[in-house]
Amino acid sequence: MEMNKFLARTLSFGLAVLMLSFFFTVPAGAALSNEDKVAIGTEITTIYRAARGVVAKSQKLINDASKGDKGLSADVVIAKTKENYKKATGNDFAMADAGSLKGQTQTALLDAIKDVMNNAQALINEKGKGLKGFLPAIFAKQMGDGFNKNIGGKAYIKLTAPKSYVRNRANRPDKWEADVIENKFKSASYEKNKVFTADAKHKGKGAFRLILPEYYKKACLNCHGEPKGEKDITGGKKEGGKLGELGGAISFVIYN
Ligand code: HEC
Incomplete structure (x- = not known):
């Protein structure tokens, strides 16, 4: 093959690959239908409320000065969040495909819940202290901040x-x-x-x-x-x- 023909083919192949890669890196939201977006919004707000509900229901326990370890680890809160999710939707919580925006937002929110609860352990397990300021709305704010950081724009x-x-x-x-x-x-x-x-x-x-x-x-x-x-x-x-x-x-x- 002549050198310039070879070069031309290599270049056009390269260009095709480049164009394809543009096609596949469109922003996450752009390829979704309105219905898909509503479904993701419903899913994420449902998990968000389910998790906040766990903190609301545990408020008395959290504020109990006579108890040290409250048993509200990240894993426990995630498990109870999934129970609340089932109560709210009638369905078991299920992770979507990790490559989909739904899967990515689910992971971002669950990871945020884990981080907030891990960081809160010392505060909520302090014996001798009643009110700790660990309220549903404060938990929700921290969970939201974590989600916003994790989901990367x-x-x-x-x-x-x-x-x-x-x-x-x-x-x-x-x-x-x-x-x-x-x-x-x-x-x-x-x-x-x-x-x-x-x-x-x-x-x-x-x-x-x-x-x-x-x-x-x-x-x-x-x-x-x-x-x-x-x-x-x-x-x-x-x-x-x-x-x-x-x-x-x-x-x-x-x-x-
Ligand atoms: C123990 C007191 C207490 C109870 C009970 C309580 N809240 Fe709050 N709520 C607060 C405080 C304190 C804040 C401010 C949190 C902060 O500084 O981020 C707040 C914040 C909020 C916010 C965020 C907006 C804002 O004002 O910053 C909403 C929404 C809210 N509460 C709704 C509710 C709802 C709905 C309920 C009942 C399901 C509820 N709260 C129960 C004390 C409470």
């Missing part, structure tokens, strides 16, 4: 609340979240518990966004209820919230 999760109710500034709703909370979730005609989804920017980037409303239950009102401004057991000020009122929202993002 492909997706994002955050616990937020109506602007007027936010205690931790890091949980403040962004413009899109505040708009959905005030104009959709708080509207009398909005169906309870219904997620809202849209293609909208997040932190300046094009994205699929999903947000899930949450309402105050009786147990929440010990801290978030009336009278407004009175101190709760954590030392924070009560919001004056009412039973069944919109108290928070879980916001989830998949970047385009």
Whole structure:
């Protein structure tokens, strides 16, 4: 073969490989249908709530000053999270294909839960200390931060609340979240518990966004209820919230 023909073939082969590799490295969210994205958002917010539920249900145990080891290791919390997941969905928790965005987000969230619980062991196992500040919302914030770090810019999760109710500034709703909370979730005609989804920017980037409303239950009102401004057991000020009122929202993002 002539040298320049050989070179031309090698080059065109190389170009084809390069083009193919571009094709296969499109961003994670771009190849997914809207239905796929809703399914991932539903899966991740369900695991997130299931894990937070474990901390909520263990609150008395966590705050028990007479006990040292609380038996709430990362493995125990993961196992109980999967139990809550089954209660919520009727299905056993199952890992998706590790190469899929669903599998990657599942792993990122489970790893975040493990990290938060491993880091919390010394705090929650301290004997002689009652209130430790290890609350569901604080656990949820740490779990979200861990997820956001682990998933490397492909997706994002955050616990937020109506602007007027936010205690931790890091949980403040962004413009899109505040708009959905005030104009959709708080509207009398909005169906309870219904997620809202849209293609909208997040932190300046094009994205699929999903947000899930949450309402105050009786147990929440010990801290978030009336009278407004009175101190709760954590030392924070009560919001004056009412039973069944919109108290928070879980916001989830998949970047385009
Ligand atoms: C023991 C008191 C206590 C109880 C009970 C409680 N919370 Fe909270 N909640 C807090 C505190 C304190 C924060 C602020 C956490 C932080 O600083 O990150 C908070 C934060 C939140 C946030 C995040 C937004 C923000 O204000 O920063 C939401 C949403 C929330 N709570 C909803 C609920 C709901 C819903 C329930 C009931 C299922 C509940 N809380 C029960 C004390 C409580």
